[in-house]
Amino acid sequence: MSETVVIAGAGQAAAQAIISLRQGGYAGDILLFGEEPYLPYQRPPLSKKFLAGEMELERLYLRPESYYEEHQVKVRTRTRIESIDPKGRTVRVDGRNIGYDHLVLATGSHVRRVPIPGQQFPEVHYLRTIDDVRGIQGGFVKGRRLVIIGGGYIGLEVAAVAVTAGLEVAVVEIADRVMARAVAPPISRFYREVHEAAGVDFHLETGVMEINRAEDGVRVRCTTGRQLPADLVVVGVGISPTTALAEDAGLKCSTGIIVDEFCRTSDPRIYAAGDCTNHPNSLLGRRLRLESVHNAQEQGKTAALSILGKPEAYAQIPWFWSDQYDLKLQMVGLAEDYTAMILRGDPASRAFAAFYFVGERLIAVHAINSGREFMLSKKLIAQGAHLDPHKVADTSIAFKDIAAEARSA
Secondary structure: OOOEEEEEOOOHHHHHHHHHHHHOOOOOEEEEEOOOOOOOEOOHHHHOOOOOOOOOHHHHEOOOHHHHHHOOEEEEOOOOEEEEEOOOOEEEEOOEEEEOOEEEEOOOEEEOOOOOOOOOOOOEEEOOOHHHHHHHHOOOOOOOEEEEEOOOHHHHHHHHHHHHOOOEEEEEOOOOOOOOOOOOHHHHHHHHHHHHHHOOEEEOOOOEEEEEEEOOEEEEEEOOOOEEEEOEEEEOOOEEEOOHHHHHOOOOEOOOEEOOOOOEOOOOOEEEOOOOEEEEEOOOOEEEOOOOHHHHHHHHHHHHHHHOOOOOOOOOOOEEEEEEOOEEEEEEEOOOOOOEEEEEOOHHHOOEEEEEEEOOEEEEEEEEOOHHHHHHHHHHHHOOOEOOHHHHHOOOOOHHHHHHOOEOO
């Protein structure tokens, strides 16, 4: 009798689990259920090229429809798994039970909504899905006024696209600098100056009290008393893991669905992968939850290998990226609890990198238009390498030579 794998969610982790299952020789049935009306797609371009109108919908898809047909994967879009019965190994869909031998929860994450009056107005948008972007694009008209609530990656990526398209852009951020939770002050300062040079107006250390209706759009009332006029408002204040389905099924959850290094949940027949997981990382010596394409892909592979009976522990150094204007910010490692931050290169050149250390151990690198430093640092951080910070700061020494002299822990 053929086995069945059911997958909840239609993002990067879900698509990768399917690809890895079929590549690994899984011959059973695969059923994928996604709530959106689209095939599994990549999300990073939503706030970049897709928002700018530079990418077609089909290019967002991780695999074309023909792939799922050829590999006999049943994809159900516009469909939500209502509940899970772990004991009976069934999921409830459209009022009927569907059995599974293995279940993969790739439910991803959802936007955090701001608890402010007026967010229900049609001018106010969040950005997480294709349909969200299409709603925003309707207001992307030269000369219109856009207020962005949130100065993180998403907010700044939207700001870059919008101001390039000729909109008047203001960014409201509660912290005293942009991207404050992720990067060091010099990088925050660099990106703020780049955006200001492009015409973006920043309101830092500023919260939002409410959004009011006006004759010519809306007004965003700030904690400073300032009223910012807007034809369009985009809210980007972060995302939260989507865990309700797992919690209702009695699976262990804590800031994400708890999984082990093989992506197994507290139920041996149920796996989880991607943004929704709280997972261990032996290289970092801690549990964490990541919101990244790399993590979703690798955990999708890990879950598939576990189902195939070929388990391989997932333990990799996380990496991320952000595209704004002509700047590619590539980040590897976690810049937390560092004792020193060293800049390599001159920010004025628009190509430099920040190296984060604990003592002489390299723990993270944020590289702006510096692909060589990023690629070499991925290996160095995974090795627990120790570098001489003074040499790192000296651009007269090739970084490959510095990397070659690195000492392992």
